Amino acid sequence: MKAAYTKPFLTAAFIVLLDQIVKIWVRQHMFLGEEIHFLGNRGMLRYTENNGMAFGMELGGELGKLAxxxxxxxxxxxIGYGLVHLIKHKYHRGLVMMVALILAGAVGNIIDSVFYGIMFQNQPLFHGRVVDMFYFPLIEGHFPLWFPIWGGEEFIFFRPIFNLADSAISVGVILILFNQKRYFKHEQLEESSPNSEMVED
Incomplete structure (x- = not known):
C-alpha cells in the first residue's frame, strides 16, 4: 500500500523542486522584464512577478493578496487530503496523478507567496510575489474593424505569462475534465450497484 502513495507524492515533489529551480534561476540571471527568446518571437522567457493567481490574475490590494x-x-x-483519499480508495491511477500535478502546482506558487517576500522582495511573510517566465505569443494581429467591442484593437494569442506550477495545475485540471468518464468509472459503478436485494411479493 505504501508504494501506491510513493509515486504520486514523489511526482509532486519533483515538479515543485523543478518549478523552484527555474524560478530561482530566473531571479538570479535575469532582470525584471528581460526576455530570452528560444522560439524567435513566438516563445521566450520573460521575467515577471505578480501578486495574484495563475497566469497573472490578481486580487486587489494587500488584503486581497493576504486572502x-x-x-x-x-x-x-x-487537495492533499483528497489525494490521500483517492489513493486509499484505489481510484484510477490517471486521476491520482492529475491531482498530484494540481497539488504540486499549488504548492509551487504557495512557496513564492509565503516565502519570496522575505527572501527576495523586501516584503512581509505571506506577501511574496509569484515569479512567472514562460511567454508564448503564438499569434499576433488586429481584430477586424467590424468586430464588436475590440474592433481594430491588437490581439495576442497566447497572452498570459506563466510558470511551471501554473502549467501543472492547468494540465491536471484539463485532463481530468477530458477523462471524467474513465477516471470516475469506479464511482459510477458503485452508485449503479443495488444497495439492497429486491423483495418479491
Missing part, C-alpha cells in the same frame, strides 16, 4: 495566500494554503491542505 489569496491564505486561501491557497487551505486549498493545498484540501
Amino acid at each position: 489569496l495566500t491564505l486561501f491557497r494554503i487551505v486549498a493545498v491542505c484540501g
